[in-house]
Amino acid sequence: MKKNIFSTNKVQLLIFLLPAFLIVLLFYIIPIIITVYVSFTPMRNWNIDKYFNVIVGLQNYNRLFSLITRDPVARQVVMNTVVFVAITLAINVLGGLGLALANFFIDERVSTGFRTLWLLPRMTPIAVYGLLWYYFFHGSSIGMLNSIAMSLGLIKKPIAWGQEVIPWGPWSIIIIVNGFVGVSFGMVIFYSALKSIPRELIIAARVDGASNWKLTTNILIPLLRWHLLFVTTWQLLSLLTTYAHTFLLVEWGVVSRTYGQTWALYVFNTAFGRGEQDQGLAAAAAVILVIFGAILGWITVRALGFNKMITKPKGDI
């Protein structure tokens, strides 16, 4: 009997999926297992031969816990993360919404220029983007912020904003630097969602004499409900785990290590930083981060309904 020619051939399917499967296995699944395993070993300074087969149980977790409760630097990491994630999240969601709405109401040719400009930080090499803000917040008189503040007569001599103004100096810097990157995510999603709203709805409201403000609060924002939830969730998880930009700011001394280091960066610096590298402790902190992210993700996913959340915004991008 002849086989249905449209039915999927198992061998061909496997060929198509094999490369992706190998990548996921080698760079996601196995590393996740190893990270959990390493968090139970005393691994330090990448001495694999010496420590990989030694199991110390929950020792790393106990150490992490006692560091957070007793060590002021480690405790500050928790505080930095909470402040950083909460404020940057608000900026990214509300700023993204504001930018999308403003661009929606202005001439398309002008708005294309703006929207491209705001995407630039996301695409800029991390080292160059860091360099821009390094000059901006520089503690000497070549720093842009210092020269502006001095010419306005607000300060008499240059200030190292991320080192001297504690804790809001370093906090503001990491929030601003990451906020300019993160805000474009919401902007793109909200803007394309706004553009896909049927014109008739907007025109009908206009004919009824609705102002921009009325139109925004009564029609546009209610229609963006799902997108708002999607962007908030996604940005929450991103901010919890982002560290590349902040890594440079700390390494270059733009912000103080104590007040600029968030949890994700703490994990990275503990494993790869200068001085003694403690992979066991870093892995334990990473596992906590994953569990925390998973719980937060799970709560929002349950609250929204997973399928609705992943299909709805996708269709509009």
Place this chain on the structure above:
Amino acid sequence: MMQLWDVEVKSRKIEIVLILAVFLASLPLILNYGLLILSSFSTEMVTNLDPTSFRPTIDNWILLFEGRLSVTGGVREDVVRYTINTAIVALGVAGVVVLVSVMAGYAMSRMNFKGRSLIMQMILLLHAFPGVALIIAVYLIFRATLPSDIELARIYSFAYVIVARAALEIPMSIWLIKGFFDRVPWEVEWAAIIDGASRLRVWREVMLPMVKPGIAAIAIFAFLAGWEDLIYVRTFLFDRTLATYIESNINVEFAYMPLLAAAGTLYLLPTILFFILTQRLLLETSTGGIKG
């Protein structure tokens, strides 16, 4: 006939206020990028907004390509080599991402199998997975598998950083390219299959040409991801790239600041070029980044 937009009376005054507001919010970005580029052509940094600091010169660029960090210093840096290294990583990442996602994306879009939608959801979850929790183990595997021969190890570090960095981009790229495959009419594929072509041939000869814009999109995103990367390159790669060159020369006593501005501008150039060329593509599909 009356056009729909004739009805919509926009207030010109409000539009101008909005443009002004967005412009003011954009000012730090415009100044930051503008003054970096300007400083690379000046003997002193112009980031202090003082026009008298701007004294035009191209010495920074000459010093940069001669590989000298300062006018006097003896330290030599092979910036051309670093640029090539950066390009190798970026092109490698783009190649791996395109090959893997174009294959998997086709299967996800066009082949019916059990657990397909579950796999798509898992892929999205992988994209959200904290990279910092992976990199410790990914580096551990790297250390454990590193060849002892130094030349071989250098090549291995290039290959490893390319595949490891590509792995981060692949989940989102599969999603993006699947969307492009979804839009190709089924009839096109049916016709080819009825003619007796295998799925592999249909994929290569019929489907791939139809999703060229999608391939361009994921290739550009992957290239830029490889090009902009700092963390993976500094962790895995033995050789230097532009990112690690800039990273290690900030705060170095003898480093000459306008020269670093030139290095930054050089490093920024391809990004800006891609930006101008593919503006529309970027605005429509650029939300794949994992950054905050």
